[in-house]
Amino acid sequence: MLKRIFRYFYRLLYLKSGKGIKINNEDYNVSAYVARGINSVIDETPLKLLINLSRNAETVFDIGGNIGVIAVILAKKMQPGTTIYSFEPAPLSYQYLEDTARVQKGNARIITVNNAVSNNNEKLAFTNDGNSCTNHISTQQEEGTVLIDAITIDSFCEKSKVIPQVMKIDIEGAEYWALEGMQKTLKNNNCMVLVEIHGAFLTENHINGAMFGNIVDNIGYKVYNTKGEEIRGSEIMENACVILAKSKPDDAIFKIN
Numbered sequence: 001m002l003k004r005i006f007r008y009f010y011r012l013l014y015l016k017s018g019k020g021i022k023i024n025n026e027d028y029n030v031s032a033y034v035a036r037g038i039n040s041v042i043d044e045t046p047l048k049l050l051i052n053l054s055r056n057a058e059t060v061f062d063i064g065g066n067i068g069v070i071a072v073i074l075a076k077k078m079q080p081g082t083t084i085y086s087f088e089p090a091p092l093s094y095q096y097l098e099d100t101a102r103v104q105k106g107n108a109r110i111i112t113v114n115n116a117v118s119n120n121n122e123k124l125a126f127t128n129d130g131n132s133c134t135n136h137i138s139t140q141q142e143e144g145t146v147l148i149d150a151i152t153i154d155s156f157c158e159k160s161k162v163i164p165q166v167m168k169i170d171i172e173g174a175e176y177w178a179l180e181g182m183q184k185t186l187k188n189n190n191c192m193v194l195v196e197i198h199g200a201f202l203t204e205n206h207i208n209g210a211m212f213g214n215i216v217d218n219i220g221y222k223v224y225n226t227k228g229e230e231i232r233g234s235e236i237m238e239n240a241c242v243i244l245a246k247s248k249p250d251d252a253i254f255k256i257n
């Protein structure tokens with residue numbers, strides 16, 4: 001009975017306007033559905049790099065938006081009038097992402113996109129554990145998966161008439177196929193791309209460093225590790241996180257401690 005009463009008043013107070021929480025000692029407004037499950041400290045290197053990359057960007061693509069935590073942090077750090085497109089295919093995660101985008105109070109507007117990002121516009125099997133932050137593309141449709149719509153960034157940019165200055169890719173092992181599907185956009189524009197690498201999944205699906213190297217060569221980009229050191233495209237899978245850019249980002253980007 002007490003739990004029911006608590007839930008009733010919780011919904012009454014927070015579902016419409018969202019709930020204020022602290023992340024890294026700063027105030028944010030997020031979906032009330034997920035507020036109690038968000039860590040109060042998020043001190044990851046990729047997030048720090050992404051914040052530095054995005055501070056002066058007009059448009060950021062958040063590929064692998066999950067429930068919106070990264071997007072809502074970025075929205076506060078970016079300039080007023082800027083935009084974040086947050087891509088998330090998992091049904092429940094997308095529901096929470098949409099709600100957080102609705103109630104968040106950052107400088108940037110968050111536009112949600114209910115698609116996976118890959119190398120073709122097609123239907124893909126996707127794991128659907130509602131309690132997981134690591135749902136991912138599945139190599140086959142099986143029990144526990146759902147069919148979702150995948151798009152390429154090349155097709156999205158062409159259709160939406162938008163070009164990002166910064167992209168973040170964190171999609172649990174599908175990063176190679178996402179890069180395959182954005183080669184035209186990257187080659188014809190000056191984008192900076194932060195990619196989190198999930199080596200085990202890539203290796204299981206027969207992706208190797210040379211294949212990443214071929215994409216990097218094709219688009220005319222360089223690759224940098226988290227310290228700002230240039231590495232070969234073929235060495236991408238030896239790193240947990242890399243930045244792709246046409247020229248080296250400012251040294252200040254890599255000052256994260």
